[in-house]
Amino acid sequence: MTVSPDLDRRFREAAAAEHLLDVGFDVIDSPIGPLLVAATDRGLARIFFDPEPEHHLERLATTFGPRVLRSATTVDAVHRQLDEYFEGTRSSFALDVDLRGAAPFAQQVLDELARVPYGHTTTYGTLAAKVGAPRAARAVGTVMNRNPIPIVLPCHRVIGSNGSLTGYGGGLDVKEKLLRLEGALL
């Protein structure tokens, strides 16, 4: 006895509509490959370049609660804004974010990161200075590396002081693609 896609979808929609979820997620297509996007009632919580739910749900449950369910409606707004971003029609995101689970220093750095404008780049050292820890460039690099919401929190706009792209969780080719999309690289 197999549950039909329609019945399955109706349950998932009802669960989201009744706000019964700790975390809702979906896998969405993008020009840089499929992304797993997760949101709570407080806002966007995760974007993973690895779209395999089995790799992430246990940890999501530990951080936010066990009621983790795939439900497209919970990430509708994120999905739409990401589409617009990749089409080149959106240069900033109007989304609440849920940074529960991030350490205070990381939250501070991510807040500052969110202010780096579309089409611009900054360096790890500059970001460190902005949070009042000018010698913490490496620590800032670690925060970028663990950024829970890449793309929306634009760690791709942070590069080395010598202008090299350094690294990126989604792969350097993705970082380059995003910077080209934004016109920050020619």
Place this chain on the structure above:
Amino acid sequence: MRPALRLNEMMEAVAAVPPFEFFYVEHRDVVLGFLRRRLGGQAAEDAFQETFLRALRAYDRLEHGEHLRAWVLTIAARLCIDSARRAKPISHEVPELPVEDGRPAYAQIEHLADRLPPTERAAVVLRYAYDLAYDDIADALGSTPEAARQAASSGVRRLRLSAQGRDLREQIPTAQKPGRIHDRLA
């Protein structure tokens, strides 16, 4: 499919409550099959959604992840009982059953079954409170109908031994389903 767990993870994860997505995907077909046999067609689909919404409402209060199939089938069975009660016009020939806590049958034997090991408890409750067939109980416990029958009967035997004959009979409700639970347990 979920990735295979390493041994130390398995030992830690034995009783952990899985993310709801895993729980739902694992049990949805069995629950729908059960409801179709009990209710048929559209009623089964409505009850399917309500079963998992109820499970979701209670899910963050679960203390461990054992016997989740029995648990969700118990919710489904309770819905079937409610649905049957709503569907049947009240007849003066059949005495109306007392309603307590919306789940009279379970409430009547809950205090007895609580003393049993989990598998026997599940088998006794599903058989005698919810009147499930041994095929369904086997589905719920992930075993065979014969093993389910044995679990229920050894549960009853254990109850009988622990309650010292006459005392047990006094605890067993005789008002509801006259002669039924009483005869089976006595």
